[in-house]
Amino acid sequence: MDKFYHIVTYGCQMNVHESEKIAGILSELGYVSCDSMEKADIVVFNTCCIRENAENHAYGNIGMLKKLKAAKRDMIIAVGGCLTQQMNKADVLHEKFPYVDIIFGTHNLNKLKDFVIEKQHRKKSIIKIDECDGSVVEGDNPLRTSYPNAWVNITYGCNNFCSYCIVPYVRGRERSRKSENILAEVKSLVDEGYKEITLLGQNVNSYANGTDDIPFYKLLEKVAAIDGKFRLRFMTSHPKDFSEELAKTIADNPKICHCLHLPVQSGSDRILNAMNRRYTTADYLRKVDILKKYVPDCAITTDLIVGFPGETDEDFEDTLNLVKKVDFSSAFTFVYSKREGTKAAEMDCQIPEEVSKKRIMQLVDLVNEQTRNHSQKFVGTTTEILCEGVDEKKGLYLGRNEYGRMAYFKSDKDVVGQFLNVKVESANGVSLYGEVVK
């Protein structure tokens, strides 16, 4: 009889890919994916602690499993991801939710198989939170769920210590995979038929820093030189490490999408300094100019935080002005989330919630207007998309163009995984609507 697993993922793309690795481990143990916790024999929460609401969401969901676990004693509940790696959080979790069977840290993921086997034979909970030992584990066997897209880690951890960010504390110092391993993985994914490869790291631009391996732009060149028709994306790029060589590499290699995520976070130099971002708005704008010089049609997306401690009305105005200057293709906007253990959490002048709320609404209005304008520019044009799947609610196929815009269209046959030309007839927010043309 089949045994089932269900994974609940919080947070970013990195975590989505990590859940694919968890799925790979569980399938090696004979478990099969299912879409509900009620049916599952093992439920894994792959948590995120970057923002408070993701953390609270995870707590809420774990709490809801208490009744189910009481009724289904053999069910295994495991909690991993960066929430568990925060100082003392594993103990807090164990105390709050004693029915959780396995609590594992970000550096213990590759041992999950052993933990599950051990748990099948013992009553006591397993709690294993190790510190980062600086090694890079190879040989993952992820069960990929996002065909035709595939994610490939190139770095883990981060050395930047932005003052608001918990990542360096829960993911460890930056370490890079060997370029030969990355190239072999991408080659085999392309051979398997994947059509879009995204290289992942907290700061891909500092790939291989301090080692004798090739720098990031060279890695991109080599990946782009792999035979076959596929697209290449990467994220995230820290602006301080964005270089002219990288802009040239994007321009010179047609497989690399003309779409760059370059998180600016704030338009105020005072706040950027307090955030420890290590660039000024002038540096950022200079890099945007370099990018536009080599790749004039590049869609630039960003992340923005409002309500960082000490942010004044003037600082916020500076952010609005920078957003107007750059004219982002789209942006993720966040209210600052206080994370215990970070420098910013100890700063005076935390901003009242109502002030942050007002600012975020103003910022979202501006960003939405820019997004709509960028989408409108596609109306009447034909754009190549890679079909990713079906939107069941809309009853339409969907696929992204190289600039990251999602297009929706009808098709009589299954076209998932195909490159198609879509003539765009209308646009709504970040979405385009059109029909397939030859």
Ligand code: SF4
């Ligand atoms: S670059 Fe800054 S924001 Fe990004 S993961 Fe590293 S510390 Fe966090």
